[in-house]
Amino acid sequence: MKRFLDLVAERQSDRDYDTRPVEQEKLERIYEAARLSPSACNAQPWKIIVVDKPEIRYAIADAASNKIVGINHFTKKAPVQLVIVEEKANLLSSFGSWSQHKHYPHLDLGILAAHIILAATDEGLGSCVIGWFNEQKIKDILHIPNSKRVLMVILLGYSTQSHRTKKRKSLSEILSFNTY
Template sequence: MDFLELVNKRQSTRKYDSSRNVEPEKISRIIEAARLAPSACNSQPWHFIVVNEPELKNKVADAASARLLGMNHFTKQAPVHIVVVEEKVNLSSSIGGIIKNKEFALLDLGIAAAHITLAAESEGLGSCILGWFNETKIKKLLNIPDSKRVILDIIIGYPAETTRNKKRKTTNEILSYNTYK
């Protein structure tokens, strides 16, 4: 499929076929897409942890759900979690971030996350980017040092339902040329 078809098809999947595991070669290609993502000053401020061992994956899923708020209860259905850890940026990116008052590492991690989800879609897999989770629990489960930040948990698996129609603002609502209006 062409790129716009891929982007149109990609959605946040919240129902997974829990009877199907994701093939290791597909995960390898997805991680390769993330590894190749661009970053400010080529700092590559990321570390990815693929969690696919069923018992550990379920514990990570528990850390991503909130019983009181009813959030993310679908995460146990997905057979793979890719936990995205923020690493230090290089000196150029750090200085540039200070001068320009921008969190380049977070922007870079967002780009890598987009690569992950689009690569998953191209492999026939669904994905959902989670920012709501118990970071302390995930760090403990995955032996992530206290000095690191867990930024995202991206779940991946075979979707259990078909693509929904996207509800998006019109192009006229989000675009202007040469001036803000």
């Protein structure tokens, strides 16, 4: 458990990457961690599109940047982007979503993202989960059917940022026992 807590403490959202390519062996271990990610009723409602060709990466980065708000301009620096597409859940998961008024695929994709970013940290890589982007532009660039949803883009690469101390709420602010 100590190693896991160290890994969690080490992981941060990195917004600056060097130009060094990521070794294929490291990426394959990250992909395997994603593949092994749990999901409701084993639905595995995801497709991961690996974007590593510079011209496509830059187009995805442009779809994630916003000059007016001034965000995500760093996305061009990451040598690998994982575009996470929500796929249809299986029948049991879909029924559970309907009956419990929860969209289980969104929970599953959050777990998937956690596996990816922690595996990346374990490989000595930086990562950042991007949720602000022009979804239609990304669909057009990657030929994703309009019936699908792009929920996030995960950047991977060698970070040039120093480690930051995490600012988090105390346990007493987020934890209670046996009642709200």
